[in-house]
Amino acid sequence: MRNILGDFIEKRPWLVVLLVVLLTIGFSVFIPSLQFKTDFKDFAPDNDLVKANNRISQYFGMNQDIVFLLVTKQQTESTITPQTLRDQYTLQKDLLTIPQINGTVSVTTFVDTICQFEFNKTMENCTDTQLQEAVHDLFVQPNPGEQQILGINTTPEQLRVTAKGQSSLSTQITSCFLAKTKNRL
Numbered sequence: 001m002r003n004i005l006g007d008f009i010e011k012r013p014w015l016v017v018l019l020v021v022l023l024t025i026g027f028s029v030f031i032p033s034l035q036f037k038t039d040f041k042d043f044a045p046d047n048d049l050v051k052a053n054n055r056i057s058q059y060f061g062m063n064q065d066i067v068f069l070l071v072t073k074q075q076t077e078s079t080i081t082p083q084t085l086r087d088q089y090t091l092q093k094d095l096l097t098i099p100q101i102n103g104t105v106s107v108t109t110f111v112d113t114i115c116q117f118e119f120n121k122t123m124e125n126c127t128d129t130q131l132q133e134a135v136h137d138l139f140v141q142p143n144p145g146e147q148q149i150l151g152i153n154t155t156p157e158q159l160r161v162t163a164k165g166q167s168s169l170s171t172q173i174t175s176c177f178l179a180k181t182k183n184r185l
Contacts, residue, residue, distance in 0.1 A: 082128040
């Protein structure tokens with residue numbers, strides 16, 4: 001049988017090539033009508049267990065994929081300059097407007113938190129100097145030993161303690177330090 005097929009191909013090669021090309025064209029006509037399904041629901045049987053799983057998935061949600069974005073420097077000297085941080089913060093806020101994205105975490109998440117603690121402002125409302133200070137606080141390890149909490153030039157008005165809506169100047173702290181020793185803070 002193989003000898004007969006081999007002899008036929010050897011004697012009429014153009015006919016065989018033409019037949020292969022016509023078959024390829026014929027099958028390629030049907031490519032647009034092909035449907036590829038990757039949804040698990042299409043492959044699962046229609047029984048009570050699968051229906052219960054679908055209800056649980058609708059209630060609690062499906063698996064979540066984690067996507068990492070790498071931010072590199074191209075037109076700036078660093079990825080943590082105030083302008084690049086603002087650009088990353090804008091990108092992060094834009095990503096959160098997409099319904100499929102549940103949350104984001106980046107350097108700007110931490111810088112924004114520090115800005116809110118230290119300056120009572122979000123990152124977008126901080127000055128360049130405040131952003132640089134927040135980045136410094138995030139990345140620079142504090143010196144061991146004595147840490148200053150309040151500045152020496154703090155005025156009593158900045159430290160006013162309010163109780164039940166009334167101002168009081170009874171507590172006046174002008175400076176505060178934490179000192180770390182071997183066994184104590």
